[in-house]
Amino acid sequence: MNAHILTIGDEILVGQTVDTNSTHIAKQLNSIGIAVSEIQSIKDEKLHIIDSLEVALKKNDVVIITGGLGPTNDDITKAVLTDYFNDELVINTKVLQRVQDFFVRFNKPFLEVNRYQAMLPKHADIIINDLGTASGMWFTKDSKIVISLPGVPYEMIGLMVKVIDKLRAQFNLGNLYHKTILLQGIGESYLANELEEWEKEIQSKGITVSYLPSIGIVKIRLTGNVNDKVYILNQLNVIEGRYPKQVFGYDDDKLECVIGNMLKLENKTLGTVESCTAGALSSRIVSVAGSSSYFKGAIVSYANEVKRNLVEVDSEELVQFGAVSQQVVEQMAVNGLKKLNVDYCVATSGVAGPDGGSDEKPVGTIWICVATNDAVHSKMFNFGHSRVNNIESTVVYAMNYLRRMMLNLLE
Amino acid sequence: MNAHILTIGDEILVGQTVDTNSTHIAKQLNSIGIAVSEIQSIKDEKLHIIDSLEVALKKNDVVIITGGLGPTNDDITKAVLTDYFNDELVINTKVLQRVQDFFVRFNKPFLEVNRYQAMLPKHADIIINDLGTASGMWFTKDSKIVISLPGVPYEMIGLMVKVIDKLRAQFNLGNLYHKTILLQGIGESYLANELEEWEKEIQSKGITVSYLPSIGIVKIRLTGNVNDKVYILNQLNVIEGRYPKQVFGYDDDKLECVIGNMLKLENKTLGTVESCTAGALSSRIVSVAGSSSYFKGAIVSYANEVKRNLVEVDSEELVQFGAVSQQVVEQMAVNGLKKLNVDYCVATSGVAGPDGGSDEKPVGTIWICVATNDAVHSKMFNFGHSRVNNIESTVVYAMNYLRRMMLNLLE
Numbered sequence: 001m002n003a004h005i006l007t008i009g010d011e012i013l014v015g016q017t018v019d020t021n022s023t024h025i026a027k028q029l030n031s032i033g034i035a036v037s038e039i040q041s042i043k044d045e046k047l048h049i050i051d052s053l054e055v056a057l058k059k060n061d062v063v064i065i066t067g068g069l070g071p072t073n074d075d076i077t078k079a080v081l082t083d084y085f086n087d088e089l090v091i092n093t094k095v096l097q098r099v100q101d102f103f104v105r106f107n108k109p110f111l112e113v114n115r116y117q118a119m120l121p122k123h124a125d126i127i128i129n130d131l132g133t134a135s136g137m138w139f140t141k142d143s144k145i146v147i148s149l150p151g152v153p154y155e156m157i158g159l160m161v162k163v164i165d166k167l168r169a170q171f172n173l174g175n176l177y178h179k180t181i182l183l184q185g186i187g188e189s190y191l192a193n194e195l196e197e198w199e200k201e202i203q204s205k206g207i208t209v210s211y212l213p214s215i216g217i218v219k220i221r222l223t224g225n226v227n228d229k230v231y232i233l234n235q236l237n238v239i240e241g242r243y244p245k246q247v248f249g250y251d252d253d254k255l256e257c258v259i260g261n262m263l264k265l266e267n268k269t270l271g272t273v274e275s276c277t278a279g280a281l282s283s284r285i286v287s288v289a290g291s292s293s294y295f296k297g298a299i300v301s302y303a304n305e306v307k308r309n310l311v312e313v314d315s316e317e318l319v320q321f322g323a324v325s326q327q328v329v330e331q332m333a334v335n336g337l338k339k340l341n342v343d344y345c346v347a348t349s350g351v352a353g354p355d356g357g358s359d360e361k362p363v364g365t366i367w368i369c370v371a372t373n374d375a376v377h378s379k380m381f382n383f384g385h386s387r388v389n390n391i392e393s394t395v396v397y398a399m400n401y402l403r404r405m406m407l408n409l410l411e
Numbered sequence: 412m413n414a415h416i417l418t419i420g421d422e423i424l425v426g427q428t429v430d431t432n433s434t435h436i437a438k439q440l441n442s443i444g445i446a447v448s449e450i451q452s453i454k455d456e457k458l459h460i461i462d463s464l465e466v467a468l469k470k471n472d473v474v475i476i477t478g479g480l481g482p483t484n485d486d487i488t489k490a491v492l493t494d495y496f497n498d499e500l501v502i503n504t505k506v507l508q509r510v511q512d513f514f515v516r517f518n519k520p521f522l523e524v525n526r527y528q529a530m531l532p533k534h535a536d537i538i539i540n541d542l543g544t545a546s547g548m549w550f551t552k553d554s555k556i557v558i559s560l561p562g563v564p565y566e567m568i569g570l571m572v573k574v575i576d577k578l579r580a581q582f583n584l585g586n587l588y589h590k591t592i593l594l595q596g597i598g599e600s601y602l603a604n605e606l607e608e609w610e611k612e613i614q615s616k617g618i619t620v621s622y623l624p625s626i627g628i629v630k631i632r633l634t635g636n637v638n639d640k641v642y643i644l645n646q647l648n649v650i651e652g653r654y655p656k657q658v659f660g661y662d663d664d665k666l667e668c669v670i671g672n673m674l675k676l677e678n679k680t681l682g683t684v685e686s687c688t689a690g691a692l693s694s695r696i697v698s699v700a701g702s703s704s705y706f707k708g709a710i711v712s713y714a715n716e717v718k719r720n721l722v723e724v725d726s727e728e729l730v731q732f733g734a735v736s737q738q739v740v741e742q743m744a745v746n747g748l749k750k751l752n753v754d755y756c757v758a759t760s761g762v763a764g765p766d767g768g769s770d771e772k773p774v775g776t777i778w779i780c781v782a783t784n785d786a787v788h789s790k791m792f793n794f795g796h797s798r799v800n801n802i803e804s805t806v807v808y809a810m811n812y813l814r815r816m817m818l819n820l821l822e
Contacts, residue, residue, distance in 0.1 A: 011623045013447045014589065015438025016632065018431050022452075027426025036424045037459075041433075041450040048448075070599065070622070111604045152624070154797060178425065189482045193522045211481070212422045213563070221427065272690075272711075278697035279683075279690025282711045286689035289765050289798055297717035300683075300693045300709035306751060310708070340717060354700050386565060387700055 001034045001173060004056035007041040008049060008077050009067040009151060021066045021156050028160050033173040034062065044068055049080050057144050062167070067151035069134040078121075078137070081148055085139050087121035092135070095120060099133045127166075131158045138166065177229050180212075180221040181236045182253055183246040184400040188213040191220070195239075202235055215389055216396035245409045248400060255399040256284050256291075262406050263294035263344070270402075271340030272298040273311055273332040275323060276350040276366060281395045296340050301332065311335050324349050324361050326369075330378050333371035344406075345371050346398050350381075352390045364390050368398045370405045377401070377410050412445045412584060415467035418452040419460060419488050420478040420562060432477045432567050439571050444584040445473065455479055460491050468555050473578070478562035480545035482524045489532070489548070492559055496550050498532035503546075506531060510544045538577075542569045549577065588640050591623075591632040592647045593664055594657040595811040599624040602631075606650075613646055626800055627807035656820045659811060666810040667695050667702075673817050674705035674755070681813075682751030683709040684722055684743040686734060687761040687777060692806045707753050712743065722746050735760050735772050737780075741789050744782035755817075756782050757809050761792075763801045775801050779809045781816045788812075788821050 005025050011017040022039045029036055037060060042048045056063045068077030082089055096118035103110040117133040120126055127136030127147075134150035136159040147163055149156045167173070183191065188211050192199070199209050207224040220239065222232045240247045248258050263270055272282045282298035285291055301307040304323055308315050313331045321327045332347035350366030357363035364385055369378035379401065383393040404410050416436050422428040433450045440447055448471060453459045467474045479488030493500055507529035514521040528544040531537055538547030538558075545561035547570040558574055560567045578584070594602065599622050603610070610620050618635040631650065633643045651658045659669050674681055683693045693709035696702055712718040715734055719726050724742045732738045743758035761777030768774035775796055780789035790812065794804040815821050 011621060011632075012434065012450060013437055014441045014632070014634075015434050015436070015447075016591070016623055016630065017625070018429060018434045019450075020429050023423065023426050023429045025426070026424055030425045036426075037454075039423060039430070039452040043448075108598075108601075111600065113600060113604050113607075154800060180427070187519075189522060189524060190519075192482060193524050196524075210422060212427055214428070219427065221422075221425070223425075274690070277694065278706075279685070279693035279709055279711060280697075282690035282713075283688065283694055283802070286691075286711075286713060287799065287802070292713060292767075295689075296714040297721070298690055298709070298711035298713075299721075300690060300697075300711070302693075302697060302703060302709075303707040306708035309752070310710075310750060339721060341720070356703075388698065389565065391694070391698070 002037045002060045003029050003034050003062040004060040005039045006052055006063060006065045007067055008044055010043045012041045013043060020153055024157060025064055028164050032164060032168055033176045044076050046080050050084055063146045065148045066156055069150045077148055082121040087123050089119040090122045092118050092120045095135055102133055127159055127162050129155055129159055131155045175226055177226045178223050179232050179236060180219050180251050181239050182249045183218050183243055184216055184248055186246050188218050191218055215392040245404055248403060256288050259399055259403055260288045260291055268343040269294050269296050270344045271296050271336055271342035273336035273347040274300050275302060275348060276352045277348045277391055277394050278302050280391050281398055284395050296342050324351055324365055326367060326378050329367035329369040330376050333369040337371055346402055348394050348398055353387045366394050368401050370402050377405055413448045413471045414440050414445050414473040415448060415471040416450045417463055417474060417476045418478055419455055421454045423452045424454060432564055435568060436475050439575050443575060443579055444587045455487050457491050461495055474557045476559045477567055480561040488559055493532040498534050500530040501533045503529050503531045506546055513544055538570055538573050540566055540570055542566045586637055588637045589632060589634050590643050590647060591630050591662050592650050593660045594629050594654055595627055595659050597657050599629050602629055626803040656815055659814060667699050670810055670814055671699045671702055679754040680705055680707050681755045682707050682747055682753035684747035684758040685711050686713060686759060687763045688759045688802055688805050689713050691802050692809055695806050707751050735762055735776055737789050740778035740780040741787055744780040748782055757813055759805050759809055764798045777805050779812050781813050788816055
């Protein structure tokens with residue numbers, strides 16, 4: 001079974017917004033064995049919408065459309081689809097009630113423009129939106145399905161849960177099997193080179209291998225048939241055995257969750273003292289729900305003055321070695337243990353750029369340290385990226401450095 | 412002049428990666444007056460690539476392709492395009508030298524797989540990649556142009572600078588004019604309702620109006636001809652006059668930059684004391700290059716213990732009013748002024764969720780405070796979103812709250 005994802009609205013085409021909706025929908029469809037053959041973004045233009053819809057329906061069983069359902073005048077998707085399916089817009093009293101309740105709940109005045117949100121095609125299945133005022137619509141024609149969802153990401157995400165359930169109930173799905181292994185701290189080309197023979201062997205069984213690099217992380221995804229599941233899992237086990245320092249998880253695992261689970265299991269607490277990352281590490285750790293059970297807090301000692309006064313880094317060493325040094329990052333971590341009263345303290349100090357680099361410490365030079373009451377480990381990295389990427393690299397490397405320390409995997 | 416953006420690689424279609432490349436390319440093309448008619452993502456499949464290319468070339472003057480140029484075996488774009496344009500791959504000695512230098516510079520061994528990166532089509536224009544090993548390729552056929560770029564975002568971004576220059580040099584461009592005004596703290600439907608008459612008036616002049624909402628922010632974009640520039644700017648001036656609290660900038664302005672520039676002008680320093688945002692506010696402020704001239708640091712007092720010990724929030728008030736209260740958030744900001752030795756201190760404390768809510772303080776209840784030595788202002792918000800969105804809302808509202816305080820625009 002194949003699907004086509006169609007995004008409507010010119011904000012993507014003018015480069016004003018990133019199309020995260022299609023990513024989410026693609027992931028959801030793939031998870032139930034519906035392959036996405038194409039993702040397409042087009043304007044709020046009636047003819048272009050209809051044209052794209054016809055082409056997509058020829059090649060696919062399902063078309064999922066997002067966008068163009070808002071209350072403003074540039075939103076035309078509902079009218080175009082109603083027309084295309086020879087349907088008519090009528091007031092849906094159940095939805096009207098929900099929309100009105102929605103405004104009462106948030107103590108906001110109900111506007112006339114919001115009433116239009118309850119005008120819906122008479123013959124389509126309406127999918128109730130629990131998080132907003134634009135409903136989902138499910139049209140069926142000649143055994144093909146067209147689903148229209150709002151473009152507001154969290155509303156679309158809420159509706160996709162219902163769409164997936166409905167697709168599952170209606171079709172006999174699921175032949176594709178994907179499994180992804182996640183590695184931190186090794187480059188894509190090195191990995192691919194080292195795994196060349198392994199990759200050939202796997203491909204000879206009809207399984208595809210994809211590499212997906214992002215800042216500090218490489219994902220290797222194997223795709224086969226559900227019958228290949230055991231073989232695929234065994235092959236990924238081989239990788240895990242070969243790269244224990246790098247492999248931190250599978251599929252949607254995140255380093256911040258992996259660390260969080262380890263800390264919870266050990267009943268240990270964590271804090272950070274950050275310079276170049278300036279809270280990016282702390283906020284990444286806290287992005288995990290329930291992190292308050294192990295994360296206590298952080299000190300962002302961005303200025304040297306704060307390193308001295310609040311973290312009590314030795315003034316003379318700060319002058320002698322500079323803020324980006326092993327001596328200073330180790331003091332930050334060790335002092336952080338006491339200041340924050342935690343079992344593990346991670347410290348970062350580096351030259352994020354674009355300014356502040358020198359011959360000795362070029363932009364991208366970063367020190368990472370993890371301290372406990374028993375041990376202090378630190379390491380220098382040179383990422384050599386842009387400011388944003390140096391910060392992201394530091395966050396990712398620091399999390400894996402902590403993971404490796406907890407697992408006794410530091411060399 | 413029209414363009415089509417084609418992304419190759421199944422990581423987008425399986426939902427493993429978000430297509431930020433197309434957003435960047437679209438923005439760049441629009442900025443020089445090339446309208447993007449469509450963005451399309453397809454698999455690493457020869458026939459699908461050729462088919463899409465042919466359709467795209469029929470309707471457009473330029474096709475920009477990203478992805479599929481890596482050193483791994485699933486990357487086929489270069490071979491397919493070379494074939495499609497009846498070209499042949501030959502070793503490009505200049506590129507080979509650069510690729511070899513690249514590995515020397517980063518002190519990494521040169522692998523045979525990297526040599527293939529210097530095999531390039533003989534008749535295409537090669538666009539040198541200063542940030543990686545995959546070159547850009549510029550093919551011309553019957554006055555149509557096909558440009559292939561690597562999918563690694565920062566490499567593509569570097570190459571797009573050269574592509575834009577080359578397109579500008581080759582064509583007489585530029586009739587479209589876009590201008591976007593940015594508002595924080597007002598919902599899309601309220602704004603659209605209040606601006607209904609204004610919008611009609613503008614549309615009657617042939618200018619299109621688009622609303623783009625994101626967490627805490629609404630952007631209004633007007634698009635017309637370059638001749639409409641003065642009219643468009645005047646119309647946006649009207650909005651700025653009507654919404655002084657909300658309007659914080661234009662086009663690509665970011666709140667963190669706007670605040671940073673204000674602090675630099677006033678020669679003032681900033682710090683934060685964060686609970687629910689846990690460093691997200693601090694790291695957002697520091698994402699701006701040069702922020703070290705005004706940002707000193709932060710305390711992330713996530714646990715109450717850290718609020719008491721490090722921020723010295725009064726223990727009794729913490730028990731009496733709870734961490735999410737006006738009393739506590741004001742103490743956090745006021746004490747932060749001294750602890751961090753700054754002129755402005757912003758504090759946040761709230762229930763980010765999904766747990767921790769109560770009838771009195773449901774998930775999404777957030778206190779924001781800004782303190783100086785002369786004044787303390789605080790306000791409660793109820794965002795009622797998911798964890799990630801509550802944190803993002805707090806960051807965005809806190810930055811605008813500081814901006815408004817600095818401009819005497821707090822009611």
